[in-house]
Amino acid sequence: MADPKKKGKAEGPVSYDPSFSKEVFEKVDYGEKIKMCMQCGVCAASCPLSMVMDYSPRKIFALIRAGKRSEVLSSKAIMLCTSCYSCKVRCPRKVPVVDVMHGLANYALKQGYVPREETALFGREFWKQILRLGRIDEKDLPRRYFFSKGIIPGIKKSMELADMGIVLMLHKRMKLLPERSVKGIKELRKMLEKASAMGNGGA
Amino acid sequence: MSKKVGVYICKGCGIGDSLDIEKLAGLPEEEYSIDTVKIHEAFCTKEGVDLIKDDIANGVNAVVIAACSPRVNYDVFDFGVDKIVERVNLREQVAWSHAPKDEDTQMLAEDNLRMGIVKANASEPPVPFKAEEDYSGKLLVVGGGLAGMTAALEAAKAGYEVILVEKEAKLGGFLNKCKQRVTFPYKELTPTGIEDMAAEVSANPNIKVYTSAKVDEISGGPCLFNLKISQNGTQITEKVGSIIQATGWVPYDAKKLPHLGYGRFKDVVTNVEFEEMAKEGKIRRPSDGGEVKTALFIQCAGSRDPEHLPYCSSVCCLVSLKQATYLKEQDPEAVSYILYKDMRTIAQAEDFYRKAQRDGNIFIRGSVEAVGDEGGKLYVAGYDELLGEKIKIEGIDLVVLAVGMVPASKPEAVPKIKAPEGAPGADSEGMIEVAADSGFFANRTLNLLYRQGPELPTLRYGFPDSHFICFPYETRRTGIYTAGCIRRPMESYQAEEDAVGAAMKAIQCIELTMRGMAVHPRAGDMSYPEFFMQRCTQCKRCTEECPFGAINEDEKANPLPQPTRCRRCGVCMGACPERIISFKNYSVPMIGDMIKAIHVPEEDEGKPRVVALICENDAYPALDMAGIKRMSWSPYIRFIPVRCLGSVNLVWIADSLSRGIDGIILLGCRHGDDYQCHFIKGSELANVRLSKVAETLQRLALESDRVRYVEIGIADYHKLPGILDDFMKVIENVGPNPYKGW
Known part of the structure; x- marks a missing residue:
C-alpha cells in the first residue's frame, strides 16, 4: 500500500477498541454496512482520488475496526470523496462505500471535526455559486476559490493554471463568457433552503 | 488361434488426397501375404462397417483399420471381444500433419501400416481373468464417522452388502464431539444429525456393523479380500470385494x-x-x-x-x-x-x-x-x-x-527399517527411515498381507497417495478407496460427497473385477499380465516396482501375481530383465517386432529414422491434437504407443539401435511431487531405467544423445512439434547410426 502520510500514528502498539466501530455502526449513515468489509481493497484500487487521500477507503474501514476515532473523523479521505461510485459498483461485499464516506464526513462535522481550510473554502464557494446560478461556472468557481485566500495567492494560482485554461477554451471545453443562471433558479433556491432546513445539507 | 487378417484402408478425411492409396494397398499382400485388403471412401459409415462385417462373417478375425486415430470411432469399430482390432493412424498423424503426396509421407504411412499388421499378427484376443475362488461382492468400510457411514449407506442403498468396522464403541466419529455443524447451504448452524445417521446405519439390513473392532489382516485382492476382524477378543473372518478407508483425522498436536x-x-x-x-x-x-x-x-x-x-x-x-x-x-x-x-x-x-x-x-x-x-x-x-x-x-x-x-494415517514418528549395508541416510544402528510412498509408512489400519507393505502408500504429509486431479479416490492399492479427511482435509459436507464418490468407485471395482476387467484408468481392459515362470530368475524387480503392489512373493522370491489387483499398466513388463511378462495383446516381442517392421533406409539416402515410444494416456492424445490443429513435425519419426512409459523394456532400445534406427525419444507424463503419470510411478521408473542406458550405449560406441526422455502433458500439444524437431536436429548432428544395414 502506498501510504506515505503516516501522521497521527501512535507510538506503541494499537489496542483494538470495539467501541468506535459500535458507534459507527449505530450512528453513521450506512455505518453498519462496514461490517461486511473483507478488506480486499477493490475500493482503494478503484478510487480515482486515493492517491491524494491520506487513507484509502479500505484503510478507513480498517481504522474504524481498530477503533481509531480521531484518525478517521479528522481524515482528509472522507471529505475528498467525489461520488464517482466506482467503489460502490465494484465492492464484492456490496458495501456502499460512497454513502459510508459521506455518512462519515457528515458525522465528523456534527462531532465538531472541522474540515481542512481548503475543503471548507471550496465547499462554501461551491454552494454560493449553486445558489446564485443553479450550476457551476467552470472558470468562475476556481477563480473565486483561488482568490478567496487573498489577491496575491489568487493571481499566482491563476497564472499557474492559465495554460490549461487557454487549451480548454481553444477546444471549446470552457466558455469565455460567464455562465447564465439556470431556468427556475428561484424554485431551486427554495428547494435547497428547504433541504437545508431539514438538516440533510451536504458537507 | 488361427488368424485371418483383413486390412482396411480408408480414403476419407483427406487421407486419399494425401497418400497414394493404391500403392499402400499393395503392401499387405506383397510383404505379409494378406489377401483381404479393402479400400473405402469412409469406413466409419454404415456401408464401410458392413464391408468389414461381411469379411468377418467370411472368417476374418483380425481387423487392421488404417484410418483415423484409435481415440475416435472406437465404438463404430467394435466387432466383439473375440476379434482383434488394430487401428493404424493415417489421419491425425499422417494426412493432417505432413505434406501431401510426398515420398516421406508415403513412407510414414507404409511403416505405420506395417507396424499395425505386425501388431495384429502378434495379438491374441484377451481372455478375462477369473480366479478359482468365489468372488465376493461386499464392501468393507473402515471407520464409522460421517464419511464411513455415508459410504456404507450409499452402497447399501445401491444394493450392496456392507461391513462397517469402527474402532470406538459408538458410531459417529468426530461429529460425536460436535455441538452443531455448518453445512450446505451455509446460512446457519445446523444439528449434526450424526445420531440419526448412526441409527440408520445400525438399522440397515444390508450393513453389518462391528464396533470396538479393528481389522487384523487383509489378504487377497479385489473381490477376493479375506479379512480378519477382531472385536472384544474374538476374531471374525469375512470376505469382501472392495474396501473404503474412511479413518478420518486427528487434530494437530497443540503441545507443539x-x-x-x-x-x-x-x-x-x-x-x-x-x-x-x-x-x-x-x-x-x-x-x-x-x-x-x-x-x-x-x-x-x-x-x-x-x-x-x-x-x-x-x-x-x-x-x-x-x-x-x-x-x-x-x-x-x-x-x-x-x-x-x-x-x-x-x-x-x-x-x-x-x-x-x-x-x-x-x-x-x-x-x-x-x-x-x-x-x-x-x-x-x-x-x-x-x-x-x-x-x-x-x-x-x-x-x-x-x-x-x-x-489418521500419519505416524507420530517416521518408522525405521534395517538399512542395507552402506546405504546413505542410515543411523548409527544401521536403521533408515521408510519413505512415505512405501507401504510401511502409515499407521496400521488395514494390515494388508502385501509384499509391498501393510498400508496404503502416502504422500509426505501422510495422506494416501492418489492421482489427485484425474482419479482422486483411487489409491495405490487397487480396490481400496479413501474417503473423507483421510484423503485430504475437508469439511463435513465435502466428506459426505467424497464418501458417495468413493462408494461408487468401490462398486465399480467389484463389478469390473467380476467381469475380469481392469479398474480405472484402463477400465474395461480384459488383458492381464501372464508370467512364464520357468524362466524367472527371482530378481524381485516386478514385485518391487509394481506401483500398485499387485504382485506378492513367496519365500523363494518367486512372484505371485494377483491379477485382480492389477491395473494393467505393464510396469512389470518393463521391469523384467528376462522378459517373461506379457499380455495377450501387449508384449515385449510384439513391440520388438513392430520396431523391426520399420523400414530403415540406407545411410546415403539421408533419411534418418527415429522411434518415439509414446504414452497412450497424455502424450498420444497430445500428438493427435497437434495433428487436428494441422501442426507439422518431422516425417522421419515412427510413433509406437505404449500403455505407460513404465512398460518400456530397455530391450526395445537395443532392438531399435541394432536395426539402424538413429534415435529414440520417450514421451510420457510428468513425474515427481506433482506427477501426472496415470500409473503414478511409471514415468519416474522409465526415467531411472533410462539413466542406466547411457552406459550401454557407450559400450556399443553410440552417443547417449540418441536417446531422450521428454515429459509432456495433454495440454502441451503445441510444444510437441518443437520438441520433436529439436530432437531431429540433435540426431542430425550426431549423424547416422553406424549399425545401419547390419
Missing part, C-alpha cells in the same frame, strides 16, 4: 505450539477443546470457570507453517466462524476477534463468513508475536497487516487455537 500459549496458560485452548466445551453446555474460562466476554481465535495455529503443518486444512476458518457464533448465541455482548492469515471459506461457505461478519465479529489479518498474561486476562500481541501497525489486544478471556487436520 507453546509460542501461542498452549500449555502455558489455561485459557488457551484448541478448537477441538472449545467444541467439546460448547457441546457440554457452557463456554467458560477453563482457569476459573468465569464468563467469556472476549475471545480471540488464532487461525492457522501451526498450519501453513513449514515448521508444523505446511498445508492449509481448509476447514479451520469455518470452524472458528462457527465457534464465534456459539459464543454470540451464548452472550450477544461477547466479542470475538478472529486473527487470520487468509480467511478461507470454500465455495458457498462464504455465506457463513458473511453471517459472522454481520454478527459483528472482528476480523484482523495479521500474525501473532506473543500471547501473554496480564492481570488475570490474556493479551495477544502481533502485527496487523492491513493497518500496517503493531497491535496488542488486551483483556482476552479465552484464546482459541484453530489447529489443523492431520490424517
